[in-house]
Amino acid sequence: MAIFGHTCRMSTATEEEASYRQEGSVVHLSGRLDAEGSAQLWRTIFQRSRKKHEAVKSIDASEVTYCDGAGIALLFALSRQNKASIDKLAPEFQKLLDQFSSDSFDRPVDPPRKISAIEKLGMGGAEFGRDLYDQVVFLGRMSVVSVQTFFRPSLVRWGDVWRIFEKAGVNAVGIVGMIGFLMGLIMAFQSAIPLKQFGVDIFVINLVALAMFRELGSIMTAILLAGRSGSAFAAEIGTMKVNEELNALKTMGIDDARFLVAPRMIAGIIATPLLSIYANLMGLLGGFIVMMSFGFPFAALYRQVTANVETSDILSGLIKSVVFGVLVAGIGCLRGLQTKSGATAVGDSTTRAVVSGIVLIVITDAIFAVVFYVLNF
Amino acid sequence: MSDAIIEVKDLTAGYEDNVILKGVSFTVQRSEIVVILGGSGCGKSTLLKHMIGLYHPPKGDVLINGKSIVHAEGEELQSILRSIGITYQSGALFGSLTLAENVRLPLEEFTDLPSDAMDLIAKMKLSLVGLEAFTGSLPSEVSGGMQKRAAIARAMALDPQVLFLDEPSAGLDPITSAELDQLILRLNDSLGITFVIVTHELPSIYTVADRVVMLDKEIQGIAEIGSPEELRDKSQHEWIREFMKREVHPA
Numbered sequence: 001m002a003i004f005g006h007t008c009r010m011s012t013a014t015e016e017e018a019s020y021r022q023e024g025s026v027v028h029l030s031g032r033l034d035a036e037g038s039a040q041l042w043r044t045i046f047q048r049s050r051k052k053h054e055a056v057k058s059i060d061a062s063e064v065t066y067c068d069g070a071g072i073a074l075l076f077a078l079s080r081q082n083k084a085s086i087d088k089l090a091p092e093f094q095k096l097l098d099q100f101s102s103d104s105f106d107r108p109v110d111p112p113r114k115i116s117a118i119e120k121l122g123m124g125g126a127e128f129g130r131d132l133y134d135q136v137v138f139l140g141r142m143s144v145v146s147v148q149t150f151f152r153p154s155l156v157r158w159g160d161v162w163r164i165f166e167k168a169g170v171n172a173v174g175i176v177g178m179i180g181f182l183m184g185l186i187m188a189f190q191s192a193i194p195l196k197q198f199g200v201d202i203f204v205i206n207l208v209a210l211a212m213f214r215e216l217g218s219i220m221t222a223i224l225l226a227g228r229s230g231s232a233f234a235a236e237i238g239t240m241k242v243n244e245e246l247n248a249l250k251t252m253g254i255d256d257a258r259f260l261v262a263p264r265m266i267a268g269i270i271a272t273p274l275l276s277i278y279a280n281l282m283g284l285l286g287g288f289i290v291m292m293s294f295g296f297p298f299a300a301l302y303r304q305v306t307a308n309v310e311t312s313d314i315l316s317g318l319i320k321s322v323v324f325g326v327l328v329a330g331i332g333c334l335r336g337l338q339t340k341s342g343a344t345a346v347g348d349s350t351t352r353a354v355v356s357g358i359v360l361i362v363i364t365d366a367i368f369a370v371v372f373y374v375l376n377f
Numbered sequence: 378m379s380d381a382i383i384e385v386k387d388l389t390a391g392y393e394d395n396v397i398l399k400g401v402s403f404t405v406q407r408s409e410i411v412v413i414l415g416g417s418g419c420g421k422s423t424l425l426k427h428m429i430g431l432y433h434p435p436k437g438d439v440l441i442n443g444k445s446i447v448h449a450e451g452e453e454l455q456s457i458l459r460s461i462g463i464t465y466q467s468g469a470l471f472g473s474l475t476l477a478e479n480v481r482l483p484l485e486e487f488t489d490l491p492s493d494a495m496d497l498i499a500k501m502k503l504s505l506v507g508l509e510a511f512t513g514s515l516p517s518e519v520s521g522g523m524q525k526r527a528a529i530a531r532a533m534a535l536d537p538q539v540l541f542l543d544e545p546s547a548g549l550d551p552i553t554s555a556e557l558d559q560l561i562l563r564l565n566d567s568l569g570i571t572f573v574i575v576t577h578e579l580p581s582i583y584t585v586a587d588r589v590v591m592l593d594k595e596i597q598g599i600a601e602i603g604s605p606e607e608l609r610d611k612s613q614h615e616w617i618r619e620f621m622k623r624e625v626h627p628a
Binding site for chain 2: 042
């Protein structure tokens with residue numbers, strides 16, 4: 001009769017050993033079958049059983065002194081794999097084992113359905129279409145709310161507007177100012193050397209001023225706000241949705257677009273142009289500092305800017321920043337409202353708010369570039 | 378000889394300056410099922426959170442297996458925490474993991490079990506709470522009651538010596554709640570797991586509790602300790618007798 005054995009030295013207080021030995025078709029298990037003991041026996045037993053040893057017909061558990069969930073799992077797996085009976089298990093452990101029937105574990109589980117590339121493409125397209133539809137519906141709802149609040153400003157929660165303006169606008173002054181200043185500074189430095197070779201380095205300040213006023217001031221501010229405030233709007237509204245606060249609003253008959261979205265959009269519309277102007281001035285300051293360090297007098301630089309920057313340059317940047325403000329706040333709120341359930345969904349909404357916000361800003365900026373070019377603005 | 382697994386010693390419990398309980402002392406014996414009971418706002422959950430080391434009490438101590446969970450740090454604290462399992466009121470499952478993965482998590486972190494063993498244990502724990510058909514579901518895809526049952530399965534993953542359950546029956550239908558009571562009794566009977574349960578469900582209390590620690594908001598401490606029947610029939614306080622009978626007498 002073949003006898004195989006394995007013993008695990010356990011570091012338990014009682015120093016009992018989890019061990020097994022096989023005598024013919026009978027497996028004898030003994031000692032403490034806890035997570036530690038079972039972990040060691042599991043590998044040995046199941047590696048051995050794959051090597052075509054004599055089939056196990058019964059499991060003798062008379063010497064098992066302790067058996068927790070891991071031990072029960074070991075007995076269950078061993079018995080199920082070999083269709084072997086478990087004999088002489090202490091009644092208190094037998095009760096635990098009896099809770100599990102092999103039938104419920106043998107039931108075939110439907111394998112996850114494989115999705116083909118074409119199906120994935122179709123699903124992506126449908127998702128994009130649905131999202132576009134949601135955005136159009138949202139735009140429609142916000143248009144209705146805009147008309148309502150225009151005629152009845154008291155419908156707007158102005159307290160919320162100022163609170164959000166402070167958080168999204170005033171508190172962003174530091175970061176917007178710093179980035180604007182550094183952008184002006186870097187642009188001046190980078191363009192000064194090549195332009196100096198042609199003796200036209202005085203025009204560096206023209207480049208900085210026009211780039212900031214027409215393009216970079218507003219787009220940089222909008223992207224910063226998308227990352228800073230659009231994400232915050234999505235997370236705040238998303239968490240409210242997860243906590244069923246939005247359902248509470250609906251059942252109280254309160255329009256969430258008016259209650260939650262309108263204050264954020266108004267705050268965004270006010271904050272973005274103001275921050276853009278501030279970013280433009282800080283960028284110009286950065287350019288001035290670089291140019292003055294190259295020996296250009298302040299008066300010459302000032303003249304250069306005032307003579308070359310026209311009102312239309314400033315206005316084009318401002319118009320864009322108003323639209324960007326609507327986009328950043330709107331998409332942040334929309335993503336928040338679209339949140340599904342759970343903490344992960346809030347994270348997803350925040351990511352989508354930032355990504356969609358930036359994509360929309362860039363696309364809108366491109367459209368503006370074409371429109372302004374056609375209008376010669 | 379006393380075989381106390383938990384000793385609460387002169388515990389003052391609260392948040393910052395807001396003291397909710399003062400001078401709370403009691404012991405829980407090994408394999409005992411103790412229910413912490415009291416009116417709303419009397420500090421049941423607060424006491425539980427101090428007992429599991431979530432909050433540091435301004436005064437007093439909590440010993441689990443003779444080791445202070447209040448003063449333990451590092452590896453010693455980890456070993457105490459591994460010997461206890463906790464289920465929170467909301468379930469507190471990880472939303473990005475399936476139910477089986479939630480139950481597997483403590484096994485992955487604290488045992489050397491092979492992957493197929495962990496899969497089987499996770500499935501068995503979930504089948505104990507009637508969720509074997511939902512192993513691959515995310516928490517958001519199942520009901521609140523199912524989430525709570527999965528949380529109990531997760532708390533039992535490492536076969537702890539003590540299970541702390543905060544309102545386990547809330548959100549469950551009476552049949553599932555009764556099944557849960559039977560599960561508690563079975564685990565207590567077969568594995569000798571000690572239970573500390575915060576609940577308001579009187580039928581559950583009469584079914585499972587060996588002793589009830591009755592807290593009183595007015596005295597900010599323990600009003601009485603005894604078996605549910607003792608408190609119902611022989612309590613010195615009329616409000617406790619009424620509480621245990623679920624009777625309300627207008628003032």
